[in-house]
Amino acid sequence: MAAAVVAVMLVSACGGPAAPPEESKGETDTGARSPNPPAASLGPAPAMRVVVSGLDHPWDLNWGPDNFLWVGEKEGKRITRVNPADGAKSVAVTIPDVAPGDGQQGLLGFAFADRAVFVAYSYGTPPAQMHGKIVKFAYDKAAGTLSNPTEVISNLPASEDHNSGRLLVGPDGKLYYSIGDQGNNQFDRACQPIRAQDLPTEAQVTAKDWSTYVGKTLRLNQDGTVPPDNPVIKGVRSHVFTYGHRNPQGLAFGPGGKLYSDEHGPKSDDEINLLKAGKNYGWPFVAGFKDSQSYQYANWSAASGCAGLDYDDYEVPPSVPRGPREVDWSAPDYTEPLKTLYTVPTGQNFQDKACGENLDLCWPSIAPSSLEYSPADRAPNPQLANALLATSLKNGSLYVLKLSQNGDWAQGDVVQLFRTRNRYRDVVVSPDRTKVYIATDSEGLAGPGSGSQSGALDNPGSVLEFTLTVPR
Ligand SMILES: [Ca+2]
Ligand SMILES: [Ca+2]
Ligand SMILES: [Ca+2]
Numbered sequence: 001m002a003a004a005v006v007a008v009m010l011v012s013a014c015g016g017p018a019a020p021p022e023e024s025k026g027e028t029d030t031g032a033r034s035p036n037p038p039a040a041s042l043g044p045a046p047a048m049r050v051v052v053s054g055l056d057h058p059w060d061l062n063w064g065p066d067n068f069l070w071v072g073e074k075e076g077k078r079i080t081r082v083n084p085a086d087g088a089k090s091v092a093v094t095i096p097d098v099a100p101g102d103g104q105q106g107l108l109g110f111a112f113a114d115r116a117v118f119v120a121y122s123y124g125t126p127p128a129q130m131h132g133k134i135v136k137f138a139y140d141k142a143a144g145t146l147s148n149p150t151e152v153i154s155n156l157p158a159s160e161d162h163n164s165g166r167l168l169v170g171p172d173g174k175l176y177y178s179i180g181d182q183g184n185n186q187f188d189r190a191c192q193p194i195r196a197q198d199l200p201t202e203a204q205v206t207a208k209d210w211s212t213y214v215g216k217t218l219r220l221n222q223d224g225t226v227p228p229d230n231p232v233i234k235g236v237r238s239h240v241f242t243y244g245h246r247n248p249q250g251l252a253f254g255p256g257g258k259l260y261s262d263e264h265g266p267k268s269d270d271e272i273n274l275l276k277a278g279k280n281y282g283w284p285f286v287a288g289f290k291d292s293q294s295y296q297y298a299n300w301s302a303a304s305g306c307a308g309l310d311y312d313d314y315e316v317p318p319s320v321p322r323g324p325r326e327v328d329w330s331a332p333d334y335t336e337p338l339k340t341l342y343t344v345p346t347g348q349n350f351q352d353k354a355c356g357e358n359l360d361l362c363w364p365s366i367a368p369s370s371l372e373y374s375p376a377d378r379a380p381n382p383q384l385a386n387a388l389l390a391t392s393l394k395n396g397s398l399y400v401l402k403l404s405q406n407g408d409w410a411q412g413d414v415v416q417l418f419r420t421r422n423r424y425r426d427v428v429v430s431p432d433r434t435k436v437y438i439a440t441d442s443e444g445l446a447g448p449g450s451g452s453q454s455g456a457l458d459n460p461g462s463v464l465e466f467t468l469t470v471p472r
Contacts, residue, residue, distance in 0.1 A: 060072040292346075366390070
């Protein structure tokens with residue numbers, strides 16, 4: 001692709017009610033009409049280059065051991081190698097049994113291991129006959145291809161909404177995989193309960209019944225078995241590593257092997273979490289911090305006559321039971337997020353008519369779609385040293401959150417980078433730290449925070465390259 005150099009805005013998102021929200025149905029959330037003043041930029045805007053376009057719903061972007069970019073195409077059902085220098089493409093593998101459809105199912109996360117690549121995808125017929133699996137492929141580096149699929153685990157929960165699906169191989173050699181709450185208790189699935197707090201029984205683990213693995217992050221051996229050092233939660237050891245999640249689409253390892261995630265909040269309160277074995281991250285009783293601001297659990301699925309109710313995202317009828325206020329709910333292993341995007345006071349207007357038809361585009365959330373870690377070593381800029389990078393669907397931006405040296409805390413507020421009129425899906429930093437690559441959605445709505453409310457996207461289904469200078 002030609003090297004189109006485009007001016008890029010650098011905007012710093014200051015604290016306070018800021019940008020837009022997250023993900024409601026699907027992931028069309030976004031943008032905020034950001035009251036974020038353009039402050040603390042990283043200096044001159046870096047050049048942007050379109051590396052490749054015409055990808056079919058890119059979802060996971062990784063740097064391969066062959067120094068090519070590898071892109072998983074969610075609806076294209078294939079993993080494609082892209083030469084970062086000239087955008088030349090070759091298909092590493094096509095997986096025909098990936099489930100069809102334009103929901104959140106499809107070919108999801110993939111991760112490199114020693115001479116192998118693990119791939120997560122949905123299979124079967126959506127919505128009712130669809131499940132998730134993880135498959136191991138042999139990697140032929142010389143040929144640039146994947147072959148000989150071996151099933152690691154199957155029959156995992158899968159949904160067209162809040163499906164998550166990030167997959168990593170940890171520094172400990174274990175697989176880490178995120179599964180969302182399936183979009184239950186809202187919209188078309190309003191009468192299906194959220195089971196993010198449910199945990200498997202011993203009998204379910206023995207029977208390989210993974211139905212409670214929704215709203216969880218999992219930790220698996222590479223052969224799909226339960227690692228003997230997984231946490232025992234409420235008396236049972238299973239693949240469950242953490243629970244109480246809504247839609248964790250980002251996973252990243254940081255300093256000292258610490259694991260972080262980001263996840264979509266209900267209208268506000270997207271979260272960045274430090275994941276610790278056996279901990280409970282609160283959903284659906286808590287969104288963001290346990291502060292009873294702007295959110296209280298409404299359990300539509302428990303309403304008598306639920307099927308006869310018209311689901312409403314804003315008005316909850318009296319027949320729908322309300323959960324405890326956040327501050328009145330407690331659980332021994334509950335863990336607060338490191339950071340929210342964004343927490344707003346009760347009384348926030350989530351129905352700003354100036355936003356047009358799609359009010360969610362103006363909610364105070366960013367719709368975080370992935371997470372990457374940028375180490376301190378050879379960081380291209382001090383802002384990117386020991387920091388988490390989160391892509392935003394709604395705002396077409398990369399959000400940078402500095403970590404404390406030990407990685408236990410977030411430092412200061414986020415900085416918002418590389419804003420374009422696109423939906424950002426995944427990010428990777430080149431091994432030499434001079435380039436940031438971002439995969440964009442093929443379609444979908446973007447918010448006013450990306451310069452678009454119409455859904456018009458400048459670079460659909462592309463990989464964008466941003467050049468940064470490494471200080472000498
Ligand atoms: Ca990735
Ligand atoms: Ca939480
Ligand atoms: Ca809260």
